[in-house]
Amino acid sequence: MKYKYKVNGLDCANCTQKLEDSLNKKEEINDCVISFATGMMTFESEYDIDDHELLSFMQSIEDEVTIENLLSNITHHEEHKHDHEHEHHDECGCHHEHDHDCCGHEHHHHNHECGCGHHHEHVEDHRELTNAIKYNIVGLDCANCASKVETEIKKQSYIDDAVVNFSTQKLMVKAKNDPQLLDKLQAVVDSVEEGVTLSKEDDKKEYSKPKLFNLKENIELVEGIIIFIGAHLFTGGFSTFLYLFAYLLIGYKVILKAIKNIGHKDFLDENFLMCLATFGAIALGDYSEAIAVMLFYAIGEIFQGYAVNKTRSSISSLMDIKSEYATIVKDEQMIQVTPEEVNVGETIVVKVGEKVPLDGKVIKGNSMLDTASLTGESVPRRVEVGDEVLSGVVNLNDILYIEVTKHYADSTVSRIIDLVENSASKKAKIEKFITRFAKVYTPTVVGLAILLLIVPMIILPNQSFYTWLYRACTFLVVSCPCALVISVPLGLYAGIGKASALGVLVKGGNYLELLKDIDTVVFDKTGT
Incomplete structure (x- = not known):
């Protein structure tokens, strides 16, 4: 059985990899993949996975994460009341693989306790309210x-x-x-x-550009910078106090993370290296350098978050091909429902200017369809009675009556959105290599830093302990694995996002990596 979750609270690619590795070590979990960029987690299991137990395990590694089960959660509120009702797929675009022939009524709900609920079969996901x-x-x-x-x-x-x-x-x-x-x-x-x-809801949906800097989210950073600047105006003990206060304001998140990781006995990461290096700088009295290291790291995190959000925005805009409603013909009346509520065999009406909500066959009318959102083809395609139509295309000049041939979960739009959502979870070979390399690289860096501090003191005469401590701290900062672990997956993800902004769907980082080996490109133009 395939499981799919949205993971919230992931701080960095390294933390994400720790979670993924730990989950893959569990006997009941196979092929777990977590994308730091999208927060999507997928894995397979032959067992029924209890979300509470899964969340507890994940929080034992990264205690700030929460999960939303996109395939088998239910809402606890009135769950028994709604068990007998018809089951509907969610609107969130989490479209899934099913082993049964029908639309996979393996219905799902968000649990409203941090998104973690029990596993149930044949219940609703993202409970829909009719006439809401x-x-x-x-x-x-x-x-x-x-x-x-x-x-x-x-x-x-x-x-x-x-x-x-x-x-x-x-x-x-x-x-x-x-x-x-x-x-x-x-x-x-x-x-x-x-x-x-x-x-x-009917307000025009616009994808706002991500902001590079959010003052509300980074108020401690701003306060720390102001105090850091002010500390230069004083001398003596008060100046030292201001430096330390600024250091805590700017770097407290890193320090807390390192402490938590020590408690989890898995601390050889960038947070630990940053703390080790800056504590050493403080011990040497180089307060400005300790603060500068934390400050540059914080600024780097801001740029990283901006890059991720910008890419997410690009991918989200590509997903805007779904129709929010479908108009079904029932008892000679036209009723608007969500596409998930429509069954195979029902008749839907698509008016001029509307998107086709589900795959089907034309049973009445003829019209021109704009298929650019699916095929990139600029010339409209004519359809008549008996022709197949795909969801996501736009009806241009006449009313069409369409008999639905696929449930929403199996429709073209659903599959495209599913590909977009999971594009970053398909890792490239270089990304997998960097992940394996980082596991060896980080403890090696710590070991070399210790040797850099101790060995010269032993083999060279008249050496200053503070000089080599300073050099060891410098080595730790320069060798921090954060850029190494983040840059490769972020670069691939940014590439997918840039392609999405241009209307090109790349199914994953592994496919993007293959483009470097292409030596011949063949294009097709309209009419050929």
Whole structure:
């Protein structure tokens, strides 16, 4: 059985690799792959995996992570009440492989306790509310935040039911029509989570450019820099106090991470090396250098986060090919539902300008279709009764009645989105090599630094301990594996993102790596 999770709280590529290695050592888990860039984790297992136990194990290695099971979670709220209802696929684009012939009603829900729930079969995922009012909800940090917001909204007297989907950033509520509803809901959200905003779902969706620097997220860094600059204006003990205070403000995250890793008995990483080097600098009285090392590291983390978010934005824009609704013909009435709710054999109506929501066959009407989003072909294609049509294309000039031939989970759009989401999880050979190399490289660097401190003191006469301690600390900083471990996967991921921004889908880093061996490219143009 295949399992798929969204992992939140990953700090760096090295931490991600630790998790992946530890999970692969477990007997019941096979072929675990975690992508630091997307936070997607997939693995196979012959056993039923309990999400609580999985989360506990992962937090024993990286205690800040949370998980969302995208294939087998349920919402605990009213779970028994909804067990008998029809099962629907989620809207989050987590489209899965199924072993059964039907649409794989292996339905799934986010659990609203940090996204970790028990394994259940044949239950809903991302519970849909029929005839619900839908909003975009932006700014949620984790599944637990989403759970808090959902719980608080449900407490309101004017709300019959509510669902917050963290993956798709959607809020669905059942409530009486009220022109002030959005403002009321925003006030409720503000009381629970700051910085989270609501907007009407039909508002035009735009992919905002990632910000290089977020003051709110980096306030300690800014304060530390200000205090660091101010420390130069004083002398004596007060100056030392300011330097140490600035050091803690800028580097406390690294220090805490190193301490936690020591507790886990797996501490030979960049956090430990940074602490070792800067503590040595402080012992030598070189406060400015210790702070500068932490500062440059923090700035590097900001640039890394910006690069990842920019690439995510590019990939997200490529995924905007899904239709948010499908219009089905039922009892001579037209009803709008989510594409996941449509069954094979049902008839859908696609009006002019709408995207085709599901794969099917034309049973009435003829029209021109814009297939550029799928094929890149600029010339529209004509379809008539009996022709096959794929989801994601746009109807241009006449109404089409289409008989659905595939469930949403098996549709063209679903498969494309699945490829996009998992593109970074297919590792290139160079990335796998760097990962293996880093495991040997880091302890080697620590050993060489110790030798650099001790050996010259033994074999060379009249050597200063502080001189060689300084050089050993310098060696540790220069040799920090962070750039080595991060640069390769980040470079591959950025390449996938850049291609996505240009409308080109690369299925994974392994395929991107193969491009270096290409010596001949053949192009096809319209009409040939």
